[in-house]
Amino acid sequence: MKHLYFIIFAVLITACGNDNNNTSEPISTDEGDHDHISITKTQFESEKMVFGSLTELDFNESIKVNGIIDVPPQSKSSISTFISGYITNTPLLIGSEVKKGQLLVTLQNPEYIEIQQNYLEVTEQLNYLKSEFNRQKTLFDEQITSEKNYLKAKSLYKSNLAHYNGLRKKLQMMNISPKRVEQGQISSTINLYAPISGTVSKVNISNGTYVSPSDVILELVNTDHIHLELAVFEKDIMNVKKGQQIRFKIPEASKDTFDAEIHLVGTTIDAETRRVQVHGHVENEDSNFIVGMFVEAEIITESTKKLSLPKEAIIPLEDGNYVLALDEENEDVFHLKKIKVNLGKQTEDAAEILNTDDLKNKQILIKGIGMLLNESEGGHSH
Known part of the structure; x- marks a missing residue:
């Protein structure tokens, strides 16, 4: 059974190649040899196949969190x-x-009118009380009047001054100009x-x-300074630090992935949710983000470079995962060899290759395989 999948794969390449170009040569395989296959260059082109090699790629350790788009207070x-x-x-x-x-x-x-009228009255009284206070002070200094009269005049003036200043401030808070009120312009x-x-x-x-x-x-x-407010579970917070990269999506509005960076990490845990608030700065603030949008995010806690291949290049068989490597090239034919690969970390589109020495300096078929494998699972007809 483990060879049957690969045999079907070889037959499919032959069949598809013949359909696309009736003059192309069929694929040849050695009798009993299920580890080698030959593909004509015409078939290679018709199936839009592509060769590639091991590529260094960042593989991340991350924490998945949720949050919202927000702005500073x-x-x-x-x-x-x-x-x-x-x-x-x-x-x-x-x-x-x-x-x-x-x-x-x-x-x-109407109360606005009363406040302005009170201000006018107090202003007029203030002018009189100030004059009276100054007169009583002069008389007291010259020992012409009693201290009682002087202190009474002082008290009335200071009390009225406080009332005046309070009403004046109130008018300013109401966005009414005290000067206009003093000129008789009441609104x-x-x-x-x-x-x-x-x-x-x-x-x-x-x-x-x-x-x-x-x-x-x-x-x-004001959305000039959009940021992320993320909620990180208590069990993950020890791995979260300022400056770490954030990749996030807005699932209800876009398929795009956006970048941000952790700017602040909260120092208290919500007693009910057992989560900590993390504040992230968005790198591209020109996007049409709306405050309150729900986001799904990944906080990158560690990133390492590994040699990898696209997942499309990998053929899953019963006894493991394989790739097709170029073994020999003639004028019209590519001779490919099936090589087993050991996989490590994986992303959505790529997989780390652990046995890199087996593929060193080799050309790997990285595109055009997936379509054929899908056809083998669903049947192939012409």
Whole structure:
């Protein structure tokens, strides 16, 4: 049985070669010799076969983890108001791009008018109380008035000054100019502006909505500095270090593989999941990543170079794995020899060859075998 697979393989090459070019010579094999096969160059070309040799390749020891695409805390902003009001203007939608300082929403509330009126009144009182304080201080210094009158004037002035400074700061937090209020320009509305540049990721309001300080009105995200947030199991964390390479995929959005590097390793374990957060910097931030995307990742903990062959070059038989090596080349024919190989580490596309001395300086058939083997498993007809 162990020779039958190889015999079928040889017959298939002959059959396919004859179909593709009826003038080509059939494959020849020595009677009873199942370790050698000859292929005409016409058949070689028609089957799109390719010779290659042992190639040095990186074989990695890795840890498989999951995580998400995220951004640093300073690249996110939840917009709220510290004083309640009704939304009167909200020109933005989810996905809208904004610049730092751009108008986001406008709110209205009669209370805003009262605050400005109070500020004006306190400002006027402050001017009088300051003048009175200075007068009482002069009189006290000249021993014309009592200390009681002086201290009373001082107390009233300092108290009013604190009230003035508090209201002034409150106006600034409401994005209302104290100077404009002092000029008599009182407004019933306030504006909220973007604290960062970015994209609107969430809108929780519409015109007429009443919002309080505890309500999040909008959320902004700046994706200029995308990174990975990975969760590593407790049993693997001792092998994870800053600077290690990360290869990751976004299975729901792309078949591509992307590169990143570990930037920070958490120092605490989540009590419920028994995992540690690992922060990775993405090498190509220009990709269309979206915050919150699920990622499947491999953290490369060790990488060694080994001599290898493509998996397509390897023929699995009952007694082991084999390759076809060029034994001799004539004008029109390739004479191939079946050589057993011992496999080591493997990737998705390649396998480490342990007995490299057996294949040293040899040309190996690395392409065109897989199709024939698939045909032998499913039948071959013409």
